[in-house]
Amino acid sequence: MPDTSRTSPETGHEVIQGYLKTLDNSPGVYRMLDEQSRVLYVGKARALKKRVANYAKPGGHSPRIARMIRETASMMFLTTRTETEALLLEQNLIKQLKPRYNVLLRDDKSFPNILVSRTHAFPQIKKHRGAKTEKGEYFGPFASAGAVNRTLNQLQRxxxxxxxxxxxxESRTRPCLLYQIKRCSAPCTGYITSADYAASVSDAMRFLKGDSTELQEQLARQMAAASEAMEFERAAALRDRIRALTNVQSAQGINPRGVREADVxxxxxxxxxxxxxVFFIRANQNWGNKDYYPRIGPDxxxxxxxxxxxxxxxxxxxxxPQxxxxxxxxxxxxxxxALSQKLGRKVELLVPQRGEKAELIDGAMRNARESLARRxxxxxxxxxxxxxxxxxxxLDAAPRRVEIYDNSHIQGAHAVGAMVVAGTDGFLKSQYRKFNIRGDDLTPGDDFGMMKEVLTRRFQRLIKEDPDRESEAWPDLLLIDGGAGQVSAVKQIMDDLGIDDVPFIGVAKGIDRDLGKEEFHRPGQPVMALQRNDPVLYFIQRLRDxxxxxxxxxxRAKRSKAVSATPLDDIAGVGATRKRALLAHFGSAKAVSRANLSDLTAVDGINEGLAQKIYDHFHARG
Structure with missing residues (x-):
């Protein structure tokens, strides 16, 4: 795909006009750039020359497009073989470059699925997120982890x-609590045969595929047969299962009969x-909904x-498919x-005007309207x-981005620095960051030194990635957990980095370390406090908390990881599977360190070369 670009000190439709003679009517993608070569807009075109010619006209544009044209100093073009390729390339570039004038989806996390594992004689049912590399049956997507957890709880019941x-x-010798509360059949201790457990797995998968009505009818027939045979305990168990299935279906709310698999x-x-x-309809069942707030322009x-x-x-x-x-x-x-190519089969886009599908849209529209009003x-x-x-x-203006910093450790051990972010949309959890404290020269428990390391790393990276401060990643205010000492340390860091326009405030517990008596420290200014009933004080407390x-x-996560760590973690080539095999064979990492080569090679998955590496690792330590 040829790439054509040029730059000019001028901006506006005349600059765009100059590109027309270099273009033909091939499909492709264009980028509009400002004087600093920042991407303003990414668009696709069935015919590049015709599309760009529209921008070259001096009038007839909406205010947003007119403003974008005035800022355009240069353009870039990529031709594609098909219009569909142009559409796919456009969306990839928008997600990568995040242009100011494009509609931008700000939340693109993957959705969780339910996985029925096929790697064990007694399959496990669990939540799964990410690439589908594990063997088994996947059901989803679900709108959220909460939706998956609710469904898993129902399936267990x-x-x-x-x-x-x-x-x-493998390690259990007696049933766990889930068996006692009737959430598991205890296959780990042989309380159910493999054939009966396989039948339960099959029924669960039928339910997830939407065969719930037929499944209930089958269970009803089994219950009647058990009752006639005077197997009352089995009949009662089947009755409880039918009731639980009915409760699951009623809890889902929306269960469209005529829509088997669709996104609304x-x-x-x-x-x-x-x-x-977005509502996820799978197997004629509602698997949850999620709202999104894309960034849009005014017109x-x-x-x-x-x-x-x-x-x-x-x-x-x-x-x-729908x-x-x-x-x-x-x-x-x-x-x-484009969507059909991705799925590998035909995808339908429907805008229904009547019937059940229209009712689904009406419900989703009501949710969208109410969610936006709340937001x-x-x-x-x-x-x-x-x-x-x-x-x-x-402050000079209301901050749009507030960063709040805190440290956590136990007598200096497993020290972690944390940054949370708040703005006009509340807490921005996708932008939270944690910092594993690296400073070997720090005295254990040195909160000043920890804060210095965290802020130095944070702002050195900001300066490197965005020296001109063009992105929204630069904070307008810092809140530091601490008093005069922490504020003094922060001032030194900011002075060293040449940053003099980012205000910061230290939030100290104050007299008797009592909630509501917080003291606020700022460089070169006296300590101040806010009234106990001041909403701003409650807001700061919420940010700090x-x-x-x-x-x-x-x-806690870092400490937990350290507790479960073993010397085997440091040996290249020994992953989780081989680590488990070694510990199962020898009983402990200490026993592995004392093993000779012949003992090591007796472990499944450990060849002579890896055995030598493990042996050398421990004996090199002396």
């Missing part, structure tokens, strides 16, 4: 399938903001927002072609608190 790991399964996607726009609500319409959303949403995951939409999109034929109300409240923060501490919670969680 109905089918009594195990959720323990294979290692736990509805868009609501208001006040320059947008909410997209953008529904078809453009929805088309951009679809392209970015399905970039990381497979689409279902996608039910609230609005038509502009390039439906291209989107259908706008919360945003107004958050903006008011941020403005109050600026008034309380004489969130940083403390995140820091403690990161510390």
């Amino acid at each position: 109905v089918f009594l399938l195990r959720n323990c790991t294979d290692a736990t399964f 996607i509805a868009l609501h726009m208001e006040g320059g903001q947008a909410c997209v609500q 953008i319409d529904e078809p453009e927002v929805l088309e951009a959303f679809l392209g970015q949403f399905y970039d990381q995951q497979d689409p279902p 996608i039910i939409l609230s609005h038509q999109i502009e390039n439906a034929d291209l989107m259908i072609d 706008m109300a919360e945003g107004q409240a958050q903006s008011k608190l941020l403005a109050g923060l600026a008034d309380a501490f004489d 969130e940083a403390h919670r995140f820091a403690i969680g990161a510390h």
